[in-house]
Amino acid sequence: DAGVIQSPRHEVTEMGQEVTLRCKPISGHNSLFWYRQTMMRGLELLIYFNNNVPIDDSGMPEDRFSAKMPNASFSTLKIQPSEPRDSAVYFCASGFTGQGGDTQYFGPGTRLTVL
């Protein structure tokens, strides 16, 4: 079975540019999560969706970040405009129930570098 799919795997961009990260969750899962991993802050939850609806976006750093889930099989995380401090690995994860304690299965991550 295919796991969580993320694209691109690596992205290098210049400050001020728009960046769009993509995620395809595991088929049948109804919850989706976006995380960011940095050396300084570790793994942080940015936003999570249940049944395509954003439930908690309190981790989104600022208005430059936005996330959408137009259907059950696709989500995007957009940064506009990007800044060097956004450089990190961004993970997408999906889960089955959307309830507390749900196991989250992670994608391979997108390594973003903003110059």
Place this chain on the structure above:
Amino acid sequence: AQKVTQAQTEISVVEKEDVTLDCVYETRDTTYYLFWYKQPPSGELVFLIRRNSFDEQNEISGRYSWNFQKSTSSFNFTITASQVVDSAVYFCALSEAGTGANNLFFGTGTRLTVIP
């Protein structure tokens, strides 16, 4: 307050040695869930185990075993007869049912290096 503490930042062992990775958690919820994930050098996060707060039975899966003790708020992970392929960063994580939620609070990770 940090919800998950992994005090060991880095551990090095020689192949075939046993190693235990410590995890201490903090929560006021009576219902919560604990997880371990492995992050090998390739970077992905691999799910290893999930335990709920009502199940304190220890678990063994091959060379891996987990010791869950509510009395000490610990959920330690032991690798028996370590192998080079075990080299990775291991994360312990907590999810609390009371927050509604699916927030996974991760520890800072323990980097394990197995020396051949």
